[in-house]
Amino acid sequence: DMTLTLDTQKLPIELTVWPNGKDGYTIGLSYETALYSRQDMEVFIHALANYAVHATKEGTRLSDIELTTDDEQEELIKLGTGERMEYDPSETFVSLFRKQARLYPEATAVVDEDSSITYAELDRRSDILATALIEAGVEQDAFVAVMLPRRKEFMLAVMAIFKAGGAYLPLDCDYPKERLQYMLEDAEAKVLITTDFLEQIDFNSDCLPVDNSKPESLAYMLYTSGSTGKPKGVMAEHRNLRALVGWLANMLRLSHTDRCAEHASFCFDASLFDLMTPLTVGAQVHIFSDTLRHDLEGMNRYIHEKSITGMTLSTQLGMELINTFDDLPLRYIVAGGEALQPTRRTSVRIINGYGPTEFTVCASYHVVDQERQYETIPIGQPVPGSHLFIVDPNGKLVPKGMGGELCLSGKQMARGYRKQEELTREKFTDCPFIKGERMYRTGDLCRWNEQGELEYLGRIDTQVKLRGYRIELGEIENQSLKYDGIHQAVASVYDGLLLCLYYTADSDIDEGVLKEFLSQSLPDYMVPSTYMQLEALPLTPNGKVDRKRL
Known part of the structure; x- marks a missing residue:
């Protein structure tokens, strides 16, 4: 038996298990609605119950337990499969x-x-x-x-x-x-x-x-x-x-x-x-x-003078261009490299692209819908000829809605690393879901959202600890961007004790009001203690936020 209860607990999630008198157990889950959706919690408790059933079977190794049923696995593989590509294989x-x-x-x-x-x-x-x-x-x-x-x-x-x-x-x-x-x-x-x-x-x-x-x-x-x-x-x-x-x-x-x-x-x-x-x-x-x-102004002039129709930019630079100039003649901008944040309405077609160099630049994409109200802009659907899988630490597919490591397979898979055979074998493995194919482990945390779109959650190796809590900085940044007037936001932790938020905005923002706003959606330990408003965030030569300079 499973029950869900809302907002009656002292912690973000409380899980209770008790005997039900029928040679079984009832699982109760209480959660904070400001942090989690009912659908997310249903996915979690369903996976937990499935795990518990298999764990009670004698001789079962915990690492072999599947969090999904056979039907769910079939659905997940279908969800992560891109369209077929038809072209002459001899072409270059x-x-x-x-x-x-x-x-x-x-x-x-x-x-x-x-x-x-x-x-x-x-x-x-x-x-x-x-x-x-x-x-x-x-x-x-x-x-x-x-x-x-x-x-x-x-x-x-x-x-x-x-x-x-x-x-x-x-x-x-x-x-x-x-x-x-x-x-x-x-x-x-x-x-x-x-x-x-x-x-x-x-x-x-x-x-x-x-x-x-x-x-x-x-x-x-x-x-x-x-x-x-x-x-x-x-x-x-x-x-x-x-x-x-x-x-x-x-x-x-x-x-x-x-x-x-x-x-x-x-x-x-x-x-x-x-x-x-x-x-x-x-x-x-x-x-x-x-x-x-x-030169942002110079780029804008050139785009107009030469009638440029499209370009690829780092996420930060692409959004700065759109937010600064009203009449861009571009048909499209492909943005990538970092999480895309909502912008003002524009006639430019914005494509949010995701992909590592090991998968020839792009593995998934999402065309931004100007009419849609986004909580998080997804990285979308698999590109044609590719396969995306989200797995747990044991390499098992995780349920829809649950986070895991994104793995890639398909026509854009690179050969490997130069003179690093051991690393190539570690990162480019045999694909357990498609016979005869290789699979690249990205190290990126992702999940399938309610609409069946891929969402980027962060890096497995960049989760940070703050006063003993393990947190994902991207969650703080996304919540900050919901504050009216903030365009860009970056959170950083110093010495495991100090959490600082850097941001750019249209006008001066009262730090106390911003802190109160964040406290309504984040637990206390994830609310920044220090705030710094900047004219612009520092960027690397490739256009990504340079966190080392903050």
């Missing part, structure tokens, strides 16, 4: 680009600060450079490092590397020398393409078309932070990239009339959205200069 980014070069040879392909290049010229010049790379020893799966400014020549280099059969490794000139040296040595790069290197190539020479790219060969490697203190190289294949640009172009409804702005660092996986995808449909790519990337 190069073959898709070449189709557009034949269709629109004189159309502009890439625009930078003061120059541009057509589809035909990009195709011809990259053939010449690819031939030179092959002569320099570049072959299948060989890495070619690229250290170039944010100009059209970067895309020229990438296209040539693809055609030569190699994989590109972007390097940022602003990185410390020690980090750059490590990346070059770890990748064992065959060639380093710089401005000086390109000046030695005769781009007026004749050359036959070249294309050694294959679906199963490596396309690129991007380095991400590593727990050992050394960056780890994530290796992705052409078939991963092909899957990404295919569904993305379709979801964004891209055509040859679009003009897409590339804002992200070339070393950041989000650059693939706006650098690669438009070139598969005949659209223009506008590469923002380093100066323009950090």
Whole structure:
């Protein structure tokens, strides 16, 4: 037997179990309605009862107990399965680009600060450079490092590397020398393409078309932070990239009339959205200069002057752009990297994207509904050709509504980490739900909400302890954003004792009133004791909130 009681307890949740006189037990659950919904509690008590029934069976190992029934597991797997993708498996980014070069040879392909290049010229010049790379020893799966400014020549280099059969490794000139040296040595790069290197190539020479790219060969490697203190190289294949640009172009409804702005660092996986995808449909790519990337007013002017139709931005920068300017001509903004927070109404189509570098940028997305009142903006539905699973610490599927670790499987799964076989085996495991498939463990806490949409809850490894309580800072931040006038909010804990809230707002906010507001929805130990209003939150080079500078 199970009963639910509201608001009669002293703690957020109180669980009571007592014999019912029928060789069984009654489970009573009391909870605070300001913190939990009835549906969440029903999911919890149902899973608990199911767990208890199985635990009483002799010889049962607790780690083997399923929290879900067979029917529920079937429903969860269906919920996490993206649409089927139908395309020629032999296609690569190069073959898709070449189709557009034949269709629109004189159309502009890439625009930078003061120059541009057509589809035909990009195709011809990259053939010449690819031939030179092959002569320099570049072959299948060989890495070619690229250290170039944010100009059209970067895309020229990438296209040539693809055609030569190699994989590109972007390097940022602003990185410390020690980090750059490590990346070059770890990748064992065959060639380093710089401005000086390109000046030695005769781009007026004749050359036959070249294309050694294959679906199963490596396309690129991007380095991400590593727990050992050394960056780890994530290796992705052409078939991963092909899957990404295919569904993305379709979801964004891209055509040859679009003009897409590339804002992200070339070393950041989000650059693939706006650098690669438009070139598969005949659209223009506008590469923002380093100066323009950090000038919000300048970005707004450029968007208007060049009739930019779409772009990908970090969540913080995307929301700042929308909240600052009223008449943006953009059709869409893809926002990602951090939890998306509600904004004012806009005609711009906002797509909330989620995904790690290990899954070729994006694993799920949600198109924001301007008419909907969100408690939390979800990260949505699985992308086509992918499978999403939410599991407990034992790898078992958790019930709908319950949090667990998000695991990914599908066509965008990267090959693994460079020279880190043990870590690759740990993070890229055999998928227990789909025979013959691999599965990537993200380390992200997620759940399926009442509408069957994926919600991001935080990181497994970034939950913090405050005076003995384990808390998720994202919950405090989300509640703070419900206060009228607050646009951005970040919570931090210091020395396990002090909880501070940083926020930006339209006008000065009375800290006492804000604290009282938060105390109505958060338990006392989760209400910040210190408040600091800022003009703007500090950002990292990739546009995420820089918590270290707070």
